Amino acid sequence: MSETRVNGADVSTAHQHLHSERGALRGERPGRSRNPVIKVADLAWLEFEKPDLDRAEIFARDFGFGIAARSERELWLRGTFAGSPCTVIRKGRASRFIGPAFRAAERADLDRLARGTGTSVREADVPGGGMAVDLLDPSGFPVRVVSCGEALPTLPEQQPLPLNFGKEHRRTNATQRPPREPSRIQRLGHVVLETRVFGRALEWYLDTLGMIVSDFLYLDGRRDRGPTMAFVRCDLGSVPADHHTLAMHLGPGTGYVHSAYQVTDLDSIAAGGEYLKERGYKRSWGIGRHIQGSQLFDYWRDPDHFMLEHFADGDLFTCDVEPGWAPMSTNGLAQWGPPATRDFLGANPSPQRVRDVIKALRGDNEMDTARLLGLLKATKS
Template sequence: MDEHHDVHTGLHSEHGGQPGEHPGRARNPVIKVADLAWLEFEKPDLAKAERFAHAFGFVTALRTTGELHLRGSDPTAPCVVIRHGPRERFLGPAFRAAEATDLRRLATATGREVTRPPDTIGGRMVELPDPSGLRVRVVADPHPLSALPAQPAHTFNFGHDPHRINATQRPPREPATVQRLGHLVLQSTSHRQTLDWYLEYLGMIVSDFLYFPGQRERGPTMSFIRCDRGGEPADHHTLALTLGPSNRYVHSAYQVADLDALAAGGQYLREHGYRHSWGIGRHIQGSQIFDYWRDPGGFMVEHFSDGDLFDNTLEPGWAPMSASGLSQWGPAVTQDFLGMRPGRESLRELRSVLTALREDNEFNLNRLLGLLKVARS
């Protein structure tokens, strides 16, 4: 039956799991994080990174010889912290604790200490590795940032209920205004172990599971997980984890006001010579309108708008993974987005496949065949 599953129907099932399958949440998590706080990168050229950031829609919150903080218009911590270093690399995410007292609870459970981030950020934090070795920080009380002017919302004449009379619609072709950091996607060779770690220690819960076609009995291979804020709705996914031949950053996503902001901002990026990856379209899991770009270092970043919000009552949906199932509408998914574009990225991933198949992890030959089937679908 799964082989003929139509990914464009039943986009989310409140009770999609079968007996014995992963429940999508831990029974008694150590803490429950409230959101992503920021992402940290290392780059050799901060000036080039800042130029792209401004074209993408960030505002510089701090710039020193060794550090660059990029923010959106929302009154939160910086979305991105970039440190000067010898090469392009993702350093890890920081999550915001729901309560400052959660840091002590997390430190005790993991044998870590509560420490202080750099003075440029402030607050307190616990730093620990996830099962893939990625550095994860959980933070509380960083230096506050005041709100910036938001991109004005448009007035639409949709259907038979017009609101714009004797006025035109002329969205300027300018950078979209990033509002906030939305989510992070990571690839891991140990999907189940990494997923369980985030559920157990950070209290996150699964919104949707995907599995390789014909391999549901082997368990999920992608998990879209959200913060558990009880009755307060949270983004469909704050973190997404996917099984693959290497442990790596896949992409991060930043919210903008609406489709016009996303499209006009994309046109601005295109005119300034930046590399488009995929879009514009609308996702299935999460429902976001999306548009993907590559920064000068090759990292994939996403503009998104109009995403789903779930409270903690919704159980995980289950669906087979497919390339065509990545969007409800939009252009066909690109080789660049799938990591198959000829070049350094695809060669690096091929080498990772050969390495992973020789090691003891979840990415075995059956999983490779499943992944190839996804890419052809």
């Protein structure tokens, strides 16, 4: 493997022209566990509570979800792909994110996980049935690992539009008129979380669930203190997996940042965005193309202020791709598109954010004044 030097240190150039121009320096964390308890296969669904399920269902249909099941207490949302639901929203007193559920590669992994974590296997309350192991990550998020029973069937897809490229003409004597309708969600792609204990939480997901890092981000000028964000994928061996199924970053708070849902193509993103705009929903940021993950993106807020992303054309990596390293900055978020908004960056001041900062600086966690200032600088760079 060829090497170059950055600030006098050897660094792998394995990522040149791939997903990062920089690899790990000598002695930096490898981004994977040598002997994880199990290796999860994918995200299964995300769990929320909201007081108004009727309002949640209206937004869900406008955003492009299908309805897998509905009762007075639960709303299960799905995509067009066969498999498990994408999201469950349970009726609660306040709007809040509960935690993620990951899909085990096989049923026997649940027994292995239960033995390795001192927990037990129980029935999962999911349409079609299944089994689950309930865990708690170091940030305090409830994490389920599930093996589902009966899979949801495939639903009709939005077909990608045939495009003309240069001298390659797929369309003649025909116009392009994408319908003004919701983007049709295909599947859940990833979830992004903020945590005050980034290092401990990351190692837990690598050691317990067998996930591996695609990209590390660090505060500019403070790489010696380690990464402050990681894009983490499932280890499926030689089978390509999404660039990130989970992303986490260090911050003063602990909570949900956004979740992302795959749609067919750029026209689906754009036409679906126009549909949402006409119905009064707030775009947080987009449309653009990311750097880490490469996906086309468009971010929206639901009526409860949760951020959701439509995405298409994301990177897929096999297990042999090592982590890339890059400085954390606002300019490093996208290859093209409008500037990242304060709403997307979480930079709008609020009483809750002030309380988070005070609690983080006074608590036993990985936040300190230097890192807080570095994160503020990154949002302005």
